[in-house]
Amino acid sequence: MPAIHFGDGSTAKNVEQAGQQHRRLSSPASSKLQRMSPASPSVTMNGKINGVHPNGRQPAVNGSGKAGLQSRKRKHVYMDASDDEPADTKGHKANGVTINVNGRDQQFRRNSGNLNGTSSAGSSKSRELQEQRKQLPIAQGREALIEQIANHHVTVLLGETGSGKTTQVPQYLLESGIAGSGIIAVTQPRRVAATSLAARVAAEQGTTLGGLVGYSVRFDEVAGPDMRIKYMTDGMLVRELLSDPLLTRYSVVVVDEAHERTLRTDLLITKLKTILKKRNGGIFPEGKGKGKAAATSGNPLKVIIMSATLDAEKFSKFYNNCKILYVKGRQHSVKIYHTAESQVDYVDAALRTFFQIHVDHPPGDVLIFLPGQEDIESLDKSIRLYANRLPVDKMAVMTCPMFAALPPAQQAKIFQSTPTNTRKCILATNIAETSITIPGIKYVIDTGKHKEKLHLAHDTGSGFDALLTRDITKSSAMQRAGRAGREDKGYCFRLYTEEAFEAMAVSSEPEIRRTSLTSAALQLKCLDEDIEDLDFMDRPDVESIMSALKSLWFLNAIDKSRRITDAGRSMAAFPLEPNLASAVLESVKNTCTLEVIDIVSVLSSTSKLFFDISDEREAAAEVRRKFRHRSGDHMTIVNALRSYQDVAATESKAARKEWCRKQYLNERTLLEAIKIRDQLRATCEKMGIDWRTSAQDDEKLVTKSLFRGLVLHSALLQPDGITFKQVYGRSVIKIHPGSTLADQKVPAIIYDELVYTNHIYARGVSAIPKAFLAEISIQIKNWVA
Numbered sequence: 001m002p003a004i005h006f007g008d009g010s011t012a013k014n015v016e017q018a019g020q021q022h023r024r025l026s027s028p029a030s031s032k033l034q035r036m037s038p039a040s041p042s043v044t045m046n047g048k049i050n051g052v053h054p055n056g057r058q059p060a061v062n063g064s065g066k067a068g069l070q071s072r073k074r075k076h077v078y079m080d081a082s083d084d085e086p087a088d089t090k091g092h093k094a095n096g097v098t099i100n101v102n103g104r105d106q107q108f109r110r111n112s113g114n115l116n117g118t119s120s121a122g123s124s125k126s127r128e129l130q131e132q133r134k135q136l137p138i139a140q141g142r143e144a145l146i147e148q149i150a151n152h153h154v155t156v157l158l159g160e161t162g163s164g165k166t167t168q169v170p171q172y173l174l175e176s177g178i179a180g181s182g183i184i185a186v187t188q189p190r191r192v193a194a195t196s197l198a199a200r201v202a203a204e205q206g207t208t209l210g211g212l213v214g215y216s217v218r219f220d221e222v223a224g225p226d227m228r229i230k231y232m233t234d235g236m237l238v239r240e241l242l243s244d245p246l247l248t249r250y251s252v253v254v255v256d257e258a259h260e261r262t263l264r265t266d267l268l269i270t271k272l273k274t275i276l277k278k279r280n281g282g283i284f285p286e287g288k289g290k291g292k293a294a295a296t297s298g299n300p301l302k303v304i305i306m307s308a309t310l311d312a313e314k315f316s317k318f319y320n321n322c323k324i325l326y327v328k329g330r331q332h333s334v335k336i337y338h339t340a341e342s343q344v345d346y347v348d349a350a351l352r353t354f355f356q357i358h359v360d361h362p363p364g365d366v367l368i369f370l371p372g373q374e375d376i377e378s379l380d381k382s383i384r385l386y387a388n389r390l391p392v393d394k395m396a397v398m399t400c401p402m403f404a405a406l407p408p409a410q411q412a413k414i415f416q417s418t419p420t421n422t423r424k425c426i427l428a429t430n431i432a433e434t435s436i437t438i439p440g441i442k443y444v445i446d447t448g449k450h451k452e453k454l455h456l457a458h459d460t461g462s463g464f465d466a467l468l469t470r471d472i473t474k475s476s477a478m479q480r481a482g483r484a485g486r487e488d489k490g491y492c493f494r495l496y497t498e499e500a501f502e503a504m505a506v507s508s509e510p511e512i513r514r515t516s517l518t519s520a521a522l523q524l525k526c527l528d529e530d531i532e533d534l535d536f537m538d539r540p541d542v543e544s545i546m547s548a549l550k551s552l553w554f555l556n557a558i559d560k561s562r563r564i565t566d567a568g569r570s571m572a573a574f575p576l577e578p579n580l581a582s583a584v585l586e587s588v589k590n591t592c593t594l595e596v597i598d599i600v601s602v603l604s605s606t607s608k609l610f611f612d613i614s615d616e617r618e619a620a621a622e623v624r625r626k627f628r629h630r631s632g633d634h635m636t637i638v639n640a641l642r643s644y645q646d647v648a649a650t651e652s653k654a655a656r657k658e659w660c661r662k663q664y665l666n667e668r669t670l671l672e673a674i675k676i677r678d679q680l681r682a683t684c685e686k687m688g689i690d691w692r693t694s695a696q697d698d699e700k701l702v703t704k705s706l707f708r709g710l711v712l713h714s715a716l717l718q719p720d721g722i723t724f725k726q727v728y729g730r731s732v733i734k735i736h737p738g739s740t741l742a743d744q745k746v747p748a749i750i751y752d753e754l755v756y757t758n759h760i761y762a763r764g765v766s767a768i769p770k771a772f773l774a775e776i777s778i779q780i781k782n783w784v785a
């Protein structure tokens with residue numbers, strides 16, 4: 001197993017274990033793991049190893065008076081705020097961290113006051129947490145930060161990873177009284193960040209989770225009447241707009257990790273601008289309001305936009321040139337290494353780098369970033385295989401996969417403490433990239449890849465979202481490195497060259513410009529807003545907007561004048577994509593809600609129900625024959641789910657697991673689907689819908705209901721008897737070989753999704769009578785673009 005070389009191949013003197021005897025290890029493949037050459041890191045300043053700011057810019061810190069981010073390319077320095085200072089802050093020593101406020105340097109005093117606020121700092125654990133809070137770089141600027149936020153409606157806060165933004169700012173707001181009696185919402189793009197941060201901040205406040213501090217994510221909420229700080233996904237806050245369009249419960253909204261520019265973040269920052277104008281009595285933007293005071297002006301709102309890797313000026317401009325605060329410094333340094341050569345096989349490179357760390361480096365857990373579940377599972381297998389063959393005197397290895405499809409309880413395992421004499425290795429997608437602190441992580445291995453959702457609109461006519469493996473951005477690379485060095489010094493090994501890093505895009509294109517807008521357009525319609533008229537930071541394409549409106553029209557969610565219909569409002573009430581919500585509503589008419597909710601729950605889960613391993617496709621098909629339904633994959637899902645429930649009713653957990661394995665069924669999906677189903681049934685009950693109606697043996701009722709939602713995903717058999725032509729769209733498609741209808745000749749189909757391999761395949765397919773299609777042809781004619 002050849003070693004991976006980092007940097008210029010110089011000796012290990014650059015790393016902590018200089019001089020340490022490096023060992024060789026026999027691998028199962030009888031190749032050798034050689035000493036890693038953690039060579040000269042990419043950029044060195046005063047012995048501190050640093051990256052380049054993802055914007056290629058750096059906050060002004062030297063009192064030059066230059067406003068905000070400087071446009072010329074300079075090194076951005078991770079500084080250990082407690083000791084060395086980077087070159088460009090020399091001679092500018094502050095009694096604490098220097099924070100630049102729109103180019104005007106401001107010296108922040110080290111806070112001498114009480115950081116405890118409302119917490120009960122009695123126990124030693126609590127005292128320890130308070131001590132940790134005081135050591136964070138941001139603590140040194142607490143008073144000035146509070147002053148700035150108190151005096152402005154909107155603040156953009158840029159601070160390095162680990163400086164303390166996400167955990168501390170909400171507490172400062174609470175402790176200083178800025179938040180008044182309202183709730184402080186802190187949005188996160190990902191649920192794992194929202195839940196883990198809430199737990200940490202509750203501990204820092206000395207309260208139990210759900211008391212003063214709570215969280216809200218899709219299908220899960222821990223909140224009580226005393227809650228004042230609420231960590232939540234951006235999607236949940238967007239959803240709250242439907243019932244409370246001015247977000248009156250909240251006195252402060254903190255939009256964290258705004259650089260990710262998820263669709264929901266963009267919707268939120270756009271809506272917040274309108275809300276500010278209404279709630280702040282027309283005094284937003286400062287001094288320019290016409291005094292159109294809103295009835296709610298007694299309940300003003302503050303907005304804080306935060307990130308470590310943000311184009312702060314762009315956000316400031318969007319909010320009428322609001323203030324930008326820069327928090328400088330991080331508590332612990334991170335040394336960054338790039339490979340000397342580019343790596344063709346990033347999974348293999350990650351494997352070798354992991355063992356180089358394991359063999360040569362001091363204790364400390366490892367976090368490996370990979371693009372997706374498949375790579376994670378394959379690397380997990382290899383690491384465990386090799387780890388089992390380590391000499392007995394070596395530390396054991398414990399692997400911990402981490403991706404969105406894992407149930408929350410399994411994701412939470414990454415936060416559990418590592419057993420003694422063991423090195424934990426977390427294999428994660430970018431869900432672990434921002435915001436979170438995973439205790440024990442000392443080393444990060446970054447493959448430089450991620451999966452990105454793209455809306456492929458033109459190739460297929462109707463368009464669909466595809467997940468593609470792509471290079472990450474500089475911003476992501478910085479965030480990944482920032483997961484190390486949170487409790488102590490850290491190291492980041494990038495499996496790409498420094499040139500490759502330099503060539504990366506600064507940040508990814510906002511999601512609003514690359515994904516389907518149907519769901520967003522519907523939510524906006526519910527708020528009486530038109531997606532085409534909104535003042536977005538980056539406007540979506542006209543074609544994407546038209547495609548979204550067209551979809552809503554076909555779902556009967558909007559009328560000819562593009563106004564929302566009653567059906568559209570009902571669709572928005574479900575935590576589902578509009579097409580699936582539409583199928584549920586149709587099932588009410590067709591009296592088969594029980595089955596349709598089962599199907600929709602499985603389709604809304606984060607991973608697939610049926611394993612599709614190409615080598616074992618035939619064996620899987622054979623075993624699954626018993627679930628097979630003549631109408632296709634959707635009713636097959638119902639059969640599989642019901643069989644699982646029969647087994648679950650009588651068998652032990654282990655037996656259930658084994659049963660799923662033998663049927664090639666993903667138990668994770670089943671468990672998640674059952675949770676989603678409970679939520680959907682509860683939503684039905686709230687809306688007065690009887691979800692117990694069943695199709696019995698009349699599966700046509702089910703396909704008819706699904707057709708209503710999948711109307712744009714319908715296709716007609718071609719004369720060749722094999723291919724299908726999209727009814728709405730231009731593509732010619734085939735049924736996926738994994739489908740129960742793969743070898744069937746049916747006149748027309750509906751499908752869940754399209755996948756590209758050597759052909760365009762429809763996956764999740766059911767047969768429909770041709771007669772269903774007559775209905776849409778009239779609708780197509782009536783669509784006025």
Ligand SMILES: Nc1ncnc2c1ncn2[C@@H]1O[C@H](COP(=O)(O)OP(=O)(O)OP(=O)(O)O)[C@@H](O)[C@H]1O
Binds near residue numbers: 159161167434436439
């Ligand atoms: N769960 C935790 N366990 C241990 N330490 C923690 C935990 N959460 C936060 N910390 C400590 O608090 C520091 C600041 O965390 P915080 O999330 O507030 O930083 P941040 O500036 O928001 O970083 P990022 O930009 O990466 O989100 C961490 O570097 C770590 O030292």
